[in-house]
Amino acid sequence: MGDSHAVDIDSLARQLREELAAADAPAPRFASGCPIVIAEVGEPTRNVDNHGDYDPHHVSIGPYHRIRNPHLARDDEKIRCLGAVMSASTAAATLEEYLGEVARLEGRAASCYAHAFEQHMDSAAFVRMLLLDACYVLIRFGRVVEAAARRGNGGGGGAPGAGGHEQGGLRRGADAPSVRADMMEAVAVVRDVLYLAENQIPFFVVDAIHRLAVPDAGVSAADAIVEYVRELLRGQQYSVATPAAAEPGNLLHLLHVHFAPTALSPPTNVGKVTGGKRPVGRWRTATEYHCAGVGFRARPLGGKGGARSILDVELDGRGGALEIPRLNVDAETWRLLRNLMALEQSNPAAAGSRVTAYCVLVSQLACTARDVELLSRRGVISHGLGGHGEVAERLAGLCRGVAFGADDPAGNYLHATWQALEGRFRSRPRRWAAWLMLRYFSNPWLAVGLAAAALGLVCTVVQAVYSALSYTPGGT
Template sequence: MGKKEDHHVIDIPSLAQELRVQLASLKSSTERVGGGAVQPCIVVDRVGELTRNVDPHEYVPQFVSIGPYHRTGNLVRGADKVSYLHAVLSAAAAYSGAPLDLEVYLTEMALLEGRVRSCYAQSVDIPSREFVRMLLLDACYILVRFGDVLGRRPEPPAATAANGLAQAGNRVVPSEEKRKAAVVDQREAVAVVRDVFYLAENQIPFFVVDKIHQLTFLDSKTPALEAIARYAHDLLRWTEYTVATPTVVAPPALRPEPANLLHLLHMHFTPTVLSSVKGSRGVFGGGRPVGRWRTATECYFAGVKFKRRALSTNGGGARSILDVKVSRGGGTLQVPRLNIDAETWRLLRNLMALEQSNPSGAGSHVTAYCVFMSQLACTARDVELLSRRGVIVHGLGNHGEVADLFANLCKGAVFDFDDAYQNYLRPACQTLERRFRSRPRRWMAWLKQKYFINPWLAAGLAAAAIGLVCTVIQAVYSVLSYSQPGN
């Protein structure tokens, strides 16, 4: 009998070479080009199924696709993107006496292909020719929409359209055709902001947009980031989510470049406590474990007062909705007002998705805030209480609907309440928990809420207390008169 062929022979040199290529790719994806320091890489990843199952529409574009994950059907918007490419080339011709050819743009995109592919956590099965074309068209689309390429600032989508007006005598009235056109443009502007800025899966790396801007304006000292960051700042300020001006608009030497447009929005949501504490474990760590967080109703019955904290650029004000503040004894909880509209849940969920995919590079402070609010406002009574205090403003049908949305906000998110580095609100939660566990404070809060709110009940309670004291004094004197009749 002949010797059987060995089917378990392993080509060790070939396997080693394959792993070396993967290691080299991993190293290049974690290094910032132009500098020697290794930075946490922000990748574009697909949202996990446990999170997506709550509401899949919150993560999928409905008007335009950016990047490789959702290039299907009408979402590609090929004709629109080609027209925006024409606008970029026209701007380059107007700005420079010797504008670059289209071939130069494509060549530069081809040189960036490997670096761009490493920014996607999922494999991208698109041929190089289509991939380079996608990068060029998507970057031009973003630049024209938000990068001030045509020499004018785009208005935030929620602003009232100024066009679509016609003169009628001394009155200004909207013409029917222009009014309809303005409505269509407004809806399109809202849809573009929603798909391009808010969605974690619908992104391309920002350095691609910046490269197109550099090629278009060769001698310009103003980077693409400045115009787009101003637009993002105005958008978030109008929605009253944040008034912060992050370091992205600082001098270029101090400016960290965002990984993509959603990451640019995320950079506005840094709590002031993170910048002041510097992430010290000695400050954040220690103390009683947080355990189960308390609802707004439970905190209220423990004597906690809720106050709306105004957004302000001053040193002592809140800079974003994440700047929750609690008094030293836990008697007052100041929460910035959260204006809930049709896009609030989409923005918060996608910011959390960005953090879930990039825990080292993006942190977890938006997730911590969302978990805190989902515990604080998880019932209709909680939402009603916070609405009366001005902490929550919504236009939905009822408080129960808002409570259900809060309760499902963090489904599928991985988060450790007691991790000092993940939960920046851990000290505030510990203070509230100590307040809740203090029985004397809870009894005093119960007395105030049951008797002192109604002035008649308060007067009756005071009269009863005075009568009780007088009765005790009378009883004491009666006993003394019997035991010491001479006195």
């Protein structure tokens, strides 16, 4: 039609055929030896707040933030950690052997990352990063130097050397990397290396370096690091669980396995309370449940019959009180819970959704300052932040951008508890009784006055009855 623009149909068809062939090719599958996928947090979730709960601020581990924030690589410190691991080694392995071991795992390790990074990092750089990051993890949390010093001292448990000090939860000796850090740095290392879903390397790389360095240690890298993890979680009163030994997918996954609710049987009267199964909506607020006669009690952590972790939420047998382990809220609580949820979002089959189910509960139960105040009085929430409103605001936004199927009992371990509480909330006799208790019997003096008035009314009625009987035939 006289158009000066010509389209090369053959070339365009050839290009589209190539794209169709690529689209029809089977999608690459993650390696069978990769139990946990390391994925970047999606923008809809990352952008719901400006707190940076998914980003490291001190050190990067793995490729994602090494590429995004190269100033966080800290390779000078990691190279000193490599030297410390080699010095503590009992096998006298050479640097070439360490590199060869990591190179053997390169393909398997790369398949554990859900998002591509190869265009920014070649194989040599990737192997170098894995070796340095694994050594950094072992020095910070694996007690490699301390264990070597004990063996060198004939198994003695003393300090590894003069000038030893604690850093990142480990005692470090004079032959360890000469990085002098204060408590703030130790907290930053824990936060960045243990808590962040994106800032991880596959744990089998760490374990391979550990086995190469100390083949006679008698414990795996997971056994060495889990001691620190359990001490950390117990100190924060998040978990006292001791799950069965198994190699984790990464360090955050090692924390995640400690957040597991005890298998609890539902209360025997759940069927009576629920009034039938209904679709799970949002949880009511703590204030709403309180007005419906539901009490709140702090469930002890540990001990006989106690909770194993903060996820052990239980409705008592009568359905009258919700027992929740105390949640100690600090500046890092949101970061840990959000990244545990991010781990579950990327690994629904391997990790489940139990932390997500718990976070949905607390985010809806305590979404106003009045709710946080009520739960604080009951010992369910403990915090030292500016005020109840600040805690409520952060809790209310905890699950924004998170996908969760509340109606699936297999994925929502609190499904039966919600049904029971919803049935109690909808029960009018229970709500009326609760309203009477809150309105007239919460004040002891008012309760005494009402009791006296009721007694006086009863006496008046009795007197009237006897007076009436005195005028009936045959009365005295």
